[in-house]
Amino acid sequence: MDAHGQILMEEFRRRLPKLKELEAIALQRLEEALEQQHLEVTAIDHRVKKENSLAGKLELKGAKYQSIDDITDLLGLRVITFYTDDVDKVAALVAQTFDVDWSNSVDKRKLHELDSFGYNSLHYICHLPAGSADETLCRIPFEIQMRTALQHVWSTINHDTGYKSDVQIPREYLRQFGRLAGMLELIDDEFSRLRNSLADYRRRVQNLVASGQLDEVSLNADTWESYLQTRPLDRLNRRIAAVNQAEIFPTPLKPFLPILIALQMKTLGDVQRFIESNADDAYLLAVNQLGVTDLDILTESVGLQNLCIVQALKMGGGRPAIVRILDAVSTFGDNEVLAQSIYDHASALPFMNNK
Amino acid sequence: MNTTIKEQNGELVAVLDGRLDTAAAVQTEKDLQPLADCAGKNVVLDCNALEYISSSGLRLFLSVLKNAKGKGSHVFITGMNNDIRNVFAMTGFTNLFEFR
Numbered sequence: 001m002d003a004h005g006q007i008l009m010e011e012f013r014r015r016l017p018k019l020k021e022l023e024a025i026a027l028q029r030l031e032e033a034l035e036q037q038h039l040e041v042t043a044i045d046h047r048v049k050k051e052n053s054l055a056g057k058l059e060l061k062g063a064k065y066q067s068i069d070d071i072t073d074l075l076g077l078r079v080i081t082f083y084t085d086d087v088d089k090v091a092a093l094v095a096q097t098f099d100v101d102w103s104n105s106v107d108k109r110k111l112h113e114l115d116s117f118g119y120n121s122l123h124y125i126c127h128l129p130a131g132s133a134d135e136t137l138c139r140i141p142f143e144i145q146m147r148t149a150l151q152h153v154w155s156t157i158n159h160d161t162g163y164k165s166d167v168q169i170p171r172e173y174l175r176q177f178g179r180l181a182g183m184l185e186l187i188d189d190e191f192s193r194l195r196n197s198l199a200d201y202r203r204r205v206q207n208l209v210a211s212g213q214l215d216e217v218s219l220n221a222d223t224w225e226s227y228l229q230t231r232p233l234d235r236l237n238r239r240i241a242a243v244n245q246a247e248i249f250p251t252p253l254k255p256f257l258p259i260l261i262a263l264q265m266k267t268l269g270d271v272q273r274f275i276e277s278n279a280d281d282a283y284l285l286a287v288n289q290l291g292v293t294d295l296d297i298l299t300e301s302v303g304l305q306n307l308c309i310v311q312a313l314k315m316g317g318g319r320p321a322i323v324r325i326l327d328a329v330s331t332f333g334d335n336e337v338l339a340q341s342i343y344d345h346a347s348a349l350p351f352m353n354n355k
Numbered sequence: 356m357n358t359t360i361k362e363q364n365g366e367l368v369a370v371l372d373g374r375l376d377t378a379a380a381v382q383t384e385k386d387l388q389p390l391a392d393c394a395g396k397n398v399v400l401d402c403n404a405l406e407y408i409s410s411s412g413l414r415l416f417l418s419v420l421k422n423a424k425g426k427g428s429h430v431f432i433t434g435m436n437n438d439i440r441n442v443f444a445m446t447g448f449t450n451l452f453e454f455r
Contacts, residue, residue, distance in 0.1 A: 305450075
């Protein structure tokens with residue numbers, strides 16, 4: 001390293017404590033900004049440049065830098081996103097959170113020729129906004145890289161394999177890297193397209209549910225959740241709770257989905273009819289058990305659990321069907337005795353005797 | 356109603372012995388207070404010697420669960436007799452807790 005390089009290295013060593021301080025502040029502000037926007041990312045990497053890495057850089061192109069401030073990646077942060085659209089969202093947040101030096105920032109995604117594929121990443125050179133921290137810290141530049149997980153995988157492998165190697169990589173292998181980059185770009189786009197399609201699908205389902213076109217909506221985890229937002233079980237739960245003036249505690253109803261599917265429900269229309277046609281019997285079954293107690297706290301699952309049991313018994317499933325329902329919705333284990341007790345209560349009710 | 360708390364295999368175990376009715380709930384709530392500080396440890400409600408549970412008892416179990424969940428801990432119930440199982444099933448509490 002020449003004398004100029006050694007001066008820069010000395011400046012770097014003096015600046016190291018400030019760089020560490022800046023690293024913590026920049027990371028915290030970035031994490032807070034992402035959290036406020038509910039933007040999920042796979043990882044945020046961060047590092048202050050290692051002395052040997054800087055030495056290598058100075059040996060290669062030390063003359064390019066007049067002062068230590070010209071080296072903009074002494075502190076680097078990297079945000080890795082799930083989706084390619086999110087890279088732009090993160091970029092917008094970064095621009096809002098920090099002062100971006102646009103003249104030195106670069107969008108590598110736009111540097112490719114139409115027929116070339118390779119390193120895709122967005123690099124912003126940033127400062128903490130003036131007045132938002134100690135003035136010395138606000139003057140130090142740092143780099144934020146933004147890319148998708150697939151872009152990250154490609155560039156990490158490419159970097160480890162070729163970039164720092166002393167051996168010239170043959171053209172055929174470079175072409176293979178380029179082909180992989182092209183393929184990953186396609187996959188990234190497909191993931192984004194899939195996410196957008198799913199969001200469209202969810203909106204469509206919500207509209208169908210809201211407008212009552214339930215036979216048009218197949219029953220699955222997404223649609224079940226949308227349907228539950230219309231509170232279809234509230235009336236039955238309130239009826240059951242009224243017996244002991246009980247309070248109703250919320251509980252997730254997701255575990256019931258496999259039971260509904262096992263009970264041969266295919267659309268939300270089937271679920272709606274299942275509730276309507278079994279509500280009175282489910283109410284009687286619940287009251288038959290709760291009426292002789294003074295239990296005045298229930299969970300939201302009480303109506304649905306009784307509905308499922310009634311339907312299973314009407315389908316001729318008997319006690320084994322009750323065991324399967326109890327097994328599916330709890331980790332109780334060994335539900336034979338409990339199922340027998342519920343079966344005995346149900347046996348006294350009209351729906352079991354009018355077949 | 357007797358309640359004792361012990362630490363066993365890195366878990367906080369509350370051994371409940373007797374009838375957890377409305378009258379016993381106030382004292383049991385105080386006895387279960389050490390479970391409030393369960394961060395980093397799972398909670399086990401040992402019901403092997405529990406004879407009866409009322410709504411007040413269910414509310415107590417619920418508050419133990421809420422507190423533990425807030426701290427990233429799990430609550431396991433172990434050893435319930437058939438009558439108490441029935442109470443859990445008919446109130447829908449079976450779906451809230453994990454059982455061993």
